[in-house]
Amino acid sequence: MLKRRKTKTVDIGGVRIGSAAPVAIQSMTKVLTTDISGCLREIRKLAKAGCRLVRIAVPTRADTVALATIIEKSTLPVIADIHFSPARAVEAIEAGAAKIRLNPGNIKKTKDINRIIDACKSHSVPVRIGVNEASIRDLKAGDVSAGKRVGLMLKKMKSYAALFEKRNFEQLVLSAKSSDAARTIEINRRISETFDYPIHLGLTHSGLPEDAEIPSAVALGTLLAEGIGDTIRVSLAADAVEEVKLAKKILSSLHLYPNQHAELIVCPTCGRTQIDVIKLAKRVKKSLAGVSKPVRIAVMGCIVNGPGEAADADLAICAAGEKTVFYKHGRKIATVPLNNIISVLHKELEKF
Amino acid sequence: MLKRRKTKTVDIGGVRIGSAAPVAIQSMTKVLTTDISGCLREIRKLAKAGCRLVRIAVPTRADTVALATIIEKSTLPVIADIHFSPARAVEAIEAGAAKIRLNPGNIKKTKDINRIIDACKSHSVPVRIGVNEASIRDLKAGDVSAGKRVGLMLKKMKSYAALFEKRNFEQLVLSAKSSDAARTIEINRRISETFDYPIHLGLTHSGLPEDAEIPSAVALGTLLAEGIGDTIRVSLAADAVEEVKLAKKILSSLHLYPNQHAELIVCPTCGRTQIDVIKLAKRVKKSLAGVSKPVRIAVMGCIVNGPGEAADADLAICAAGEKTVFYKHGRKIATVPLNNIISVLHKELEKF
Numbered sequence: 119m120l121k122r123r124k125t126k127t128v129d130i131g132g133v134r135i136g137s138a139a140p141v142a143i144q145s146m147t148k149v150l151t152t153d154i155s156g157c158l159r160e161i162r163k164l165a166k167a168g169c170r171l172v173r174i175a176v177p178t179r180a181d182t183v184a185l186a187t188i189i190e191k192s193t194l195p196v197i198a199d200i201h202f203s204p205a206r207a208v209e210a211i212e213a214g215a216a217k218i219r220l221n222p223g224n225i226k227k228t229k230d231i232n233r234i235i236d237a238c239k240s241h242s243v244p245v246r247i248g249v250n251e252a253s254i255r256d257l258k259a260g261d262v263s264a265g266k267r268v269g270l271m272l273k274k275m276k277s278y279a280a281l282f283e284k285r286n287f288e289q290l291v292l293s294a295k296s297s298d299a300a301r302t303i304e305i306n307r308r309i310s311e312t313f314d315y316p317i318h319l320g321l322t323h324s325g326l327p328e329d330a331e332i333p334s335a336v337a338l339g340t341l342l343a344e345g346i347g348d349t350i351r352v353s354l355a356a357d358a359v360e361e362v363k364l365a366k367k368i369l370s371s372l373h374l375y376p377n378q379h380a381e382l383i384v385c386p387t388c389g390r391t392q393i394d395v396i397k398l399a400k401r402v403k404k405s406l407a408g409v410s411k412p413v414r415i416a417v418m419g420c421i422v423n424g425p426g427e428a429a430d431a432d433l434a435i436c437a438a439g440e441k442t443v444f445y446k447h448g449r450k451i452a453t454v455p456l457n458n459i460i461s462v463l464h465k466e467l468e469k470f
Numbered sequence: 471m472l473k474r475r476k477t478k479t480v481d482i483g484g485v486r487i488g489s490a491a492p493v494a495i496q497s498m499t500k501v502l503t504t505d506i507s508g509c510l511r512e513i514r515k516l517a518k519a520g521c522r523l524v525r526i527a528v529p530t531r532a533d534t535v536a537l538a539t540i541i542e543k544s545t546l547p548v549i550a551d552i553h554f555s556p557a558r559a560v561e562a563i564e565a566g567a568a569k570i571r572l573n574p575g576n577i578k579k580t581k582d583i584n585r586i587i588d589a590c591k592s593h594s595v596p597v598r599i600g601v602n603e604a605s606i607r608d609l610k611a612g613d614v615s616a617g618k619r620v621g622l623m624l625k626k627m628k629s630y631a632a633l634f635e636k637r638n639f640e641q642l643v644l645s646a647k648s649s650d651a652a653r654t655i656e657i658n659r660r661i662s663e664t665f666d667y668p669i670h671l672g673l674t675h676s677g678l679p680e681d682a683e684i685p686s687a688v689a690l691g692t693l694l695a696e697g698i699g700d701t702i703r704v705s706l707a708a709d710a711v712e713e714v715k716l717a718k719k720i721l722s723s724l725h726l727y728p729n730q731h732a733e734l735i736v737c738p739t740c741g742r743t744q745i746d747v748i749k750l751a752k753r754v755k756k757s758l759a760g761v762s763k764p765v766r767i768a769v770m771g772c773i774v775n776g777p778g779e780a781a782d783a784d785l786a787i788c789a790a791g792e793k794t795v796f797y798k799h800g801r802k803i804a805t806v807p808l809n810n811i812i813s814v815l816h817k818e819l820e821k822f
Contacts, residue, residue, distance in 0.1 A: 299691075323737050325736040361738070367684040368684060371688045372651060422554075426603070
């Protein structure tokens with residue numbers, strides 16, 4: 119149902135980005151880059167969690183030296199995150215980075231950019247132009263409207279991309295990030311109308327998980343639902359694996375990531391519910407901890423939507439009282455006392 | 471920046487729904503409706519949390535009797551949730567319900583609907599036509615495509631709304647819910663193109679909070695970001711107050727709900743970060759527990775985006791090492807040892 123916006127394709131160390139490829143999840147290492155074994159440990163954890171690209175900060179010369187070793191041993195393609203220093207960009211490219219990210223807010227001179235383009239061309243390294251609202255120093259405290267901020271970000275993106283296009287360099291990925299969900303949505307809509315390069319989505323500086331998860335889901339979910347976004351990075355002030363888990367949840371909700379676990383549909387309960395459906399749902403959920411089959415299970419509390427959700431689920435429990443009705447592919451197959459329902463459910467699950 | 475779709479206005483016991491009014495948060499009571507004091511307790515908690523409308527299930531005659539007393543004492547306008555029984559609808563209207571919700575999947579006869587319309591007209595009670603994918607029995611197990619499901623929901627909505635329009639009854643609110651975020655987005659886009667009645671948004675049967683929060687934020691966030699939605703109900707298999715809290719977070723992220731608390735912007739940390747920013751952010755967050763001022767505070771770990779986010783925040787801490795730079799409205803006002811930063815922050819907060 120969801121139609122992705124058509125884009126060019128960019129290859130990042132074997133991971134293809136663009137509308138012809140699945141949306142790729144990426145994250146960043148959070149330990150110091152000179153902590154090579156710490157970085158590699160993070161990368162292995164990220165890869166295991168479903169991350170497909172990893173970005174690494176290289177603020178100093180010591181970091182680009184460490185980068186070369188990390189790239190050699192990394193199980194994921196490594197992207198170098200460059201700020202301020204054209205020298206770091208060239209070093210990272212020569213160290214074997216699969217992509218570099220440049221920030222138009224802090225590498226601005228055409229001469230510097232041309233030098234980086236030359237290095238990218240000779241090593242076939244793509245570039246993300248990563249505009250950050252907070253890095254645009256023309257934006258001043260509080261006094262700039264949302265529309266003007268979006269306009270400035272777009273202008274920055276256009277003039278920067280033009281420098282690459284002038285040199286016939288089209289291996290570009292674009293991103294524009296803000297810590298505000300509404301502005302993130304708007305700037306990416308504008309970028310998607312203006313360019314056909316793949317887009318990297320992210321809400322940045324969004325905060326601790328309890329504050330950041332919902333705005334991230336709103337911003338990235340909206341854009342993905344509008345067909346925009348080819349790689350995503352969720353930013354959380356938390357372990358990077360949590361970023362990958364949240365990215366997977368956002369993508370899954372729009373069928374952009376395969377569901378690998380038992381999915382639990384539960385009615386929210388209301389004044390029609392005769393038993394404690396939430397307690398039952400929690401029991402079912404707990405019992406599913408070890409189950410990695412992509413089955414859809416409904417736990418419902420009444421006859422209004424119970425049979426309908428049952429028809430849509432692989433297995434369903436409709437609990438109208440102490441006796442529960444058990445459904446398989448929408449067909450009633452048993453009436454089961456509430457106390458036995460977990461074991462009946464698991465007996466059926468084994469057959470899947 | 472966000473332009474809401476223009477709609478008619480519907481008055482629900484003094485709460486106006488439609489594009490001329492703020493998006494209203496609603497929820498449902500979860501105890502049995504005959505538990506009058508339990509219902510009233512839930513309603514008080516919901517109102518305190520920011521809920522503006524409450525819906526109550528009335529499956530039996532005893533429930534509509536209880537409803538009359540609940541309505542008399544409720545601090546929020548009460549909506550009666552009707553299924554299967556036209557008699558319950560008329561009883562609820564006579565009991566003083568501020569709106570009724572009808573389900574086209576289970577009240578189908580024109581004669582019954584006309585009887586309800588007559589009662590609504592004589593008591594000036596608006597109606598929500600609440601289509602539920604799981605209540606549409608023409609949908610059969612597994613074998614119907616997403617597009618067909620959306621088409622069937624829209625068809626059901628059109629034919630049902632036509633019955634009301636034929637009788638010149640236009641006090642309508644429309645909703646179409648599914649447990650699937652992508653289909654919820656699509657059906658509501660279609661409804662918004664077809665009608666100009668206010669739209670009630672919800673992702674239904676979404677599950678326990680850990681499973682339901684992200685799909686709810688994606689579905690409702692996308693629609694709201696597209697200007698669709700005039701009242702929202704988040705469904706969680708959890709305490710109804712949690713539904714209101716999540717609804718507020720979704721709305722706040724798009725500036726559709728005023729921020730009443732200290733908002734914390736935190737960089738996600740990376741290989742540039744010299745100190746434990748996440749630990750510092752958690753300390754700041756904990757210290758803000760009692761603060762109900764709408765201030766924006768940034769906790770940043772380096773110079774790439776630190777000064778930029780500081781410019782955008784009321785107060786900011788840029789922690790590049792053991793000394794932190796403290797900003798007020800984007801202006802550096804002090805260099806503070808990491809250990810003292812919380813007390814410096816709170817001294818400044820008191821001035822707001």
